[in-house]
Amino acid sequence: MRTVDVISEKLTEAFAPHSLKVEDESHRHEGHAGHRPGGQTHFRVYIVSDAFKGKSRIERHRMVNALLAGELADGVHALAIHAAAPGEGGM
Structure with missing residues (x-):
């Protein structure tokens, strides 16, 4: 299974x-640190979930990073996170 699919599945199940x-x-990111042939190293996540209500930006990032700790330890070099609660602007 592609890493993007694993990330999507885990985020969907958890949040x-x-x-x-x-x-x-x-x-x-070809030629940059962490890049490998075949890719699957640098990802950007946009997620809107009730789970983020009342949470700070740092808390939201920690939630996502904790969930994806295995992927981050096993080849994902960079993960940009845009996490919001419903009704918050920008997504």
């Missing part, structure tokens, strides 16, 4: 998001 978009941006 029941209203919206979720996971982008593999590995192609944009």
Whole structure:
């Protein structure tokens, strides 16, 4: 299974998001640290979930990073997170 699919599945199961978009941006990082042939190293996540209500930006990032700790330890070099609660602007 592709890493982008694993990330999407885990986020969906854990946070029941209203919206979720996971982008593999590995192609944009060729020649940079952490890039490997075949990609699957650099990702950007846009997620809107009730689970983030009342949480700070840091708390939200910690929640996502904790959930994806295995992927981060096993080849994901970079993960940009845009996490919001429903009704918050920007997503």
